[in-house]
Amino acid sequence: MQKTSIWAALLGVEKTTVHHVDTCPETGVLLARVTPHKSLRNRCGICSRRCSRYDxxxxxxxxxxxxxxxxETYLVAHAPRVRCPEHGVIVAAVPWARHQAGHTRDFDQQVSWLATQCSKSAVTVLMRIAWRTVGSIINRVWKDTAKTFDPFADxxxxxxxxxxxKRGHKYITVVVDHDSGRLIWASPGRDKATLRKFFDALGEERSAQITHVSADAANWIATVVAERCPQAVRVADPFHVVQWATGALDEERRASWNRARKAAEENEPARGRGRPPKDAPERPDSQKATKLKNSRYALWKNPxxxxxKQKVKLDWIVQTDPRLGRAYYLKEGLRTIFRLPHADAVVALDKWVSWARRCRIPAFVKLQKSIVKHREAILASIEHGLSNGRIESMNTKIRLITRVAFGFKAPEALIGLAMxxxxxxxxxxxxxG
Structure with missing residues (x-):
C-alpha cells in the first residue's frame, strides 16, 4: 500500500489525496494537507452541483x-468558492466535511455517538471541545440523518x-408512534401553530391514514386533530382523567382540613400570653386537622x-369525615371504570356521572362536567386499549436527555439529541456500521 493510501486510511478520508503530513511547531498538532479528487472539485457546498470556479x-x-x-489532528486544504446557478457564490464542497462545518464527518459521527451514550463531561474531555460545540454537531448530524429515512412510514x-x-414556560411538543414506540417528531412550542407544523410535514394523504390519536384533554390538540385528521378516533389518556379526580379529591381534603382548623379555633378557650406548656392536652378538633393535613398519600394511593398505617388512617377518615370519604370513593370509582370491559364501562361511567352530579361536593360536580365533555374519548381509550403511557415513558427519557443537554444554546440541539x-x-x- 502506498504511503498516501495509508495516511488516507488513518485519517478516515475517502476520494481525497493526502499530500503531506507534519506537526505544527507552535501547537504540536498534526496537520495533514489534502485535496479532493478531481471529480469532486468545484461543486456547490449545498447541492453538490458542478459549478464554475469563482475564486x-x-x-x-x-x-x-x-x-x-x-x-490532535487537522485536515488542511484550500477552500475555493464557486458560482452556483441556484445558490450563488458559495464555498465549494469537500468530501470529508459538511458545508460550513469545522469538523470532519467522522468527528461529527463520533461526537454524536458519545453524546447518546456518555455523560457531558466525558464527551467534552475526550473530544476536547466545548459543550455548545457538541450541540451544533448534534444538530447537523440529525439533519443529515433525517434525510436518509422516512419517520412517517406506516x-x-x-x-x-x-x-x-426550560424555566419560563418553555415547551416541546412531541409525537410518538404507538406501534413502534419511536419518537417521530418534536418541535419547540405548545400551541396550535406548533402542532400544525407536524401535520404539514405529514401531508394530507398520510394524515388521512391516521386511525387513532391519544392525548390529554388540551383544547389546542383537540382542535388541530379535528381539523387535520377528523376521521381519527380521539382517545383520552386514562392517567390524566384519574389525575383530574385526584386533584378534585385533594381540593376537598384541603377544604376539610380548613373546616377542622376553623372549628378548632372557634372552640379553643382563651389562654394567656406565650406558648402553652408542653404537657398541655391538644384539642380534639386540632388533632383532626393535623390528621387530615397528613392524609394526602393515604387518599392518593391505590388501595x-x-x-x-395508611389503611388505618383511611378508615378513620371515612368514619370521622363522611364527605371526604365520599370524595375518596368517587375517585376510586372513576379509576375502576378503566378496568372494566367496554360495554360495562359505558354503563358504569353514566352511573358515576349521575353520582358525581348529586354528590354536593363542588370539586366533583365540576369534574363531572369535564367527564361528560370528553365522554367519547374516555370510552374510546377503554375500547381500543390506548393511553399516553408510551408518551409518558418517552417524556421521562426526554427529561433525562434535557438534563444532559443543559447548556445547549438552542432547543433544536436538544431535539436532535432526543431524535x-x-x-x-x-x-x-x-x-x-
Whole structure:
C-alpha cells in the first residue's frame, strides 16, 4: 500500500489525496494537507452541483478530525468558492466535511455517538471541545440523518403530548408512534401553530391514514386533530382523567382540613400570653386537622398499595369525615371504570356521572362536567386499549436527555439529541456500521 493510501486510511478520508503530513511547531498538532479528487472539485457546498470556479477563497482552512493516538489532528486544504446557478457564490464542497462545518464527518459521527451514550463531561474531555460545540454537531448530524429515512412510514396510531424543557414556560411538543414506540417528531412550542407544523410535514394523504390519536384533554390538540385528521378516533389518556379526580379529591381534603382548623379555633378557650406548656392536652378538633393535613398519600394511593398505617388512617377518615370519604370513593370509582370491559364501562361511567352530579361536593360536580365533555374519548381509550403511557415513558427519557443537554444554546440541539437517541436511528461509531 502506498504511503498516501495509508495516511488516507488513518485519517478516515475517502476520494481525497493526502499530500503531506507534519506537526505544527507552535501547537504540536498534526496537520495533514489534502485535496479532493478531481471529480469532486468545484461543486456547490449545498447541492453538490458542478459549478464554475469563482475564486480561490480566503486561503487554506482547517477541519478538525479524529485524533491520531493522543495527538490532535487537522485536515488542511484550500477552500475555493464557486458560482452556483441556484445558490450563488458559495464555498465549494469537500468530501470529508459538511458545508460550513469545522469538523470532519467522522468527528461529527463520533461526537454524536458519545453524546447518546456518555455523560457531558466525558464527551467534552475526550473530544476536547466545548459543550455548545457538541450541540451544533448534534444538530447537523440529525439533519443529515433525517434525510436518509422516512419517520412517517406506516404511521397509523400516534400520541401527542408536550414537555417542559426550560424555566419560563418553555415547551416541546412531541409525537410518538404507538406501534413502534419511536419518537417521530418534536418541535419547540405548545400551541396550535406548533402542532400544525407536524401535520404539514405529514401531508394530507398520510394524515388521512391516521386511525387513532391519544392525548390529554388540551383544547389546542383537540382542535388541530379535528381539523387535520377528523376521521381519527380521539382517545383520552386514562392517567390524566384519574389525575383530574385526584386533584378534585385533594381540593376537598384541603377544604376539610380548613373546616377542622376553623372549628378548632372557634372552640379553643382563651389562654394567656406565650406558648402553652408542653404537657398541655391538644384539642380534639386540632388533632383532626393535623390528621387530615397528613392524609394526602393515604387518599392518593391505590388501595392495593396502601401500608397498614395508611389503611388505618383511611378508615378513620371515612368514619370521622363522611364527605371526604365520599370524595375518596368517587375517585376510586372513576379509576375502576378503566378496568372494566367496554360495554360495562359505558354503563358504569353514566352511573358515576349521575353520582358525581348529586354528590354536593363542588370539586366533583365540576369534574363531572369535564367527564361528560370528553365522554367519547374516555370510552374510546377503554375500547381500543390506548393511553399516553408510551408518551409518558418517552417524556421521562426526554427529561433525562434535557438534563444532559443543559447548556445547549438552542432547543433544536436538544431535539436532535432526543431524535438520535429515541427515533430509531442511533448514530454508530466511524468504521463500525
Amino acid at each position: 480561490r477563497g480566503e486561503g487554506p482552512r482547517r477541519w478538525r478530525t479524529l485524533d491520531l493516538g493522543t495527538t 404511521l397509523k396510531r400516534i400520541g401527542i403530548d408536550e414537555i417542559s424543557y 392495593e398499595d396502601l401500608t397498614v 438520535l437517541s429515541l427515533g430509531g436511528r442511533k448514530p454508530v461509531l466511524p468504521g463500525r
